Amino acid sequence: MTANRHSKLRFAVLAAIGVAGLAVVFQFARPAATDRSRPGATNRPNSALTVDATRPREEIWHEAVQASGPVAAWQEIIVSPEVGGLRIAELLVDVGDVVTRGQLLARLADESVRAELRKQEAAVSQASANFERAQSNAQRAQSVATSGAMSQQQVEDYRINMSTAQAVLEAARADLDSTKLRLSQTRVVAVDDGVVTAKTAVLGNVVTAGAELFRLVRQGRVEWRAELDSRQMTQVTIGQAATVTLPSGDKVQGTVRAITPALNTATGRATVYVSLPTESGARTGMFASGSIAVKETPALTLPQTAIVARDGRSYVYVIGEGDIVSARSVTVGRRNEDRVEVLSGLEAQARVVASGGAFLADGARVSIATEGVR
Numbered sequence: 001m002t003a004n005r006h007s008k009l010r011f012a013v014l015a016a017i018g019v020a021g022l023a024v025v026f027q028f029a030r031p032a033a034t035d036r037s038r039p040g041a042t043n044r045p046n047s048a049l050t051v052d053a054t055r056p057r058e059e060i061w062h063e064a065v066q067a068s069g070p071v072a073a074w075q076e077i078i079v080s081p082e083v084g085g086l087r088i089a090e091l092l093v094d095v096g097d098v099v100t101r102g103q104l105l106a107r108l109a110d111e112s113v114r115a116e117l118r119k120q121e122a123a124v125s126q127a128s129a130n131f132e133r134a135q136s137n138a139q140r141a142q143s144v145a146t147s148g149a150m151s152q153q154q155v156e157d158y159r160i161n162m163s164t165a166q167a168v169l170e171a172a173r174a175d176l177d178s179t180k181l182r183l184s185q186t187r188v189v190a191v192d193d194g195v196v197t198a199k200t201a202v203l204g205n206v207v208t209a210g211a212e213l214f215r216l217v218r219q220g221r222v223e224w225r226a227e228l229d230s231r232q233m234t235q236v237t238i239g240q241a242a243t244v245t246l247p248s249g250d251k252v253q254g255t256v257r258a259i260t261p262a263l264n265t266a267t268g269r270a271t272v273y274v275s276l277p278t279e280s281g282a283r284t285g286m287f288a289s290g291s292i293a294v295k296e297t298p299a300l301t302l303p304q305t306a307i308v309a310r311d312g313r314s315y316v317y318v319i320g321e322g323d324i325v326s327a328r329s330v331t332v333g334r335r336n337e338d339r340v341e342v343l344s345g346l347e348a349q350a351r352v353v354a355s356g357g358a359f360l361a362d363g364a365r366v367s368i369a370t371e372g373v374r
Contacts, residue, residue, distance in 0.1 A: 053371040054354040062293030067226035074221035084209035108186040120176040127169040134165035244290035305355035317353040
């Protein structure tokens with residue numbers, strides 16, 4: 001009897017616990033269902049997500065030719081001394097300095113040239129005195145020639161001496177001018193505005209005429225030298241806009257300056273020269289990629305966040321009546337920064353979920369936070 005009593009008691013307790021559990025489950029399950037007894041209640045599903053709505057935007061996009069190539073100087077200036085055998089006495093600029101036309105970059109030791117200058121000045125003075133004496137003698141000889149006091153041969157000798165003295169004077173003056181020019185060439189100056197990109201000059205080194213001392217980017221201008229194949233080359237013309245992506249990720253706008261008239265026989269490619277702004281951040285020696293806009297075409301675009309990639313296809317969520325969304329398969333085309341071109345599968349006036357589509361399911365109801373053409 002005792003065993004039966006304990007068994008019945010345990011069964012009653014377990015039954016009470018089960019009933020209580022069912023009551024709790026029923027209590028928590030009730031809010032998820034639709035209460036049709038309340039005024040205005042419907043059988044629509046609850047809102048799954050609050051989203052921003054947008055509509056496709058019609059834009060004019062440039063069709064572009066993709067290319068890559070190095071960044072190089074528009075023109076380089078090689079600065080070399082015009083005289084040799086002189087020591088570098090002073091260096092006034094360094095790599096990275098911005099210089100202007102006529103600015104002194106380096107000075108060569110000029111003591112020996114100045115000594116030569118004084119010597120040539122003395123030679124000119126001496127030659128000038130000799131010429132004056134010869135000229136005076138010739139004039140006197142000419143004046144007495146008619147009186148018979150001097151033979152015609154002697155008169156001719158005086159005239160020749162005067163001409164010879166004059167030639168010696170002109171040669172001395174030419175030597176003086178040459179020495180003055182040599183002295184001016186001991187000052188190594190910039191032939192145009194530019195930026196110093198290399199310096200091989202060493203203080204105290206004895207230079208050779210024509211040896212490179214500095215290398216400059218003329219006027220600080222650089223360009224992108226894009227390499228194109230024959231098909232791409234036919235689409236590019238001078239003056240077209242280009243967008244260059246630097247290694248840092250920065251984008252720089254440029255303009256096509258020139259196109260090589262022939263393809264390289266070794267590579268089968270042509271070079272397009274794209275001028276870049278002087279303050280673009282592009283540096284010679286960089287390798288950059290970019291695009292050249294060849295023509296304008298219309299494009300129906302959406303924000304990139306509105307496109308959901310799933311199973312190798314692209315989808316957007318179109319907002320329909322009652323803010324119910326439906327997945328729509330679309331074909332996408334070009335991309336421009338944060339926007340994507342929609343080629344097919346979407347009407348121009350459709351309402352589309354602008355972001356968060358990856359968290360939605362077909363037939364879900366959404367709440368609209370903001371709406372507009374983005």
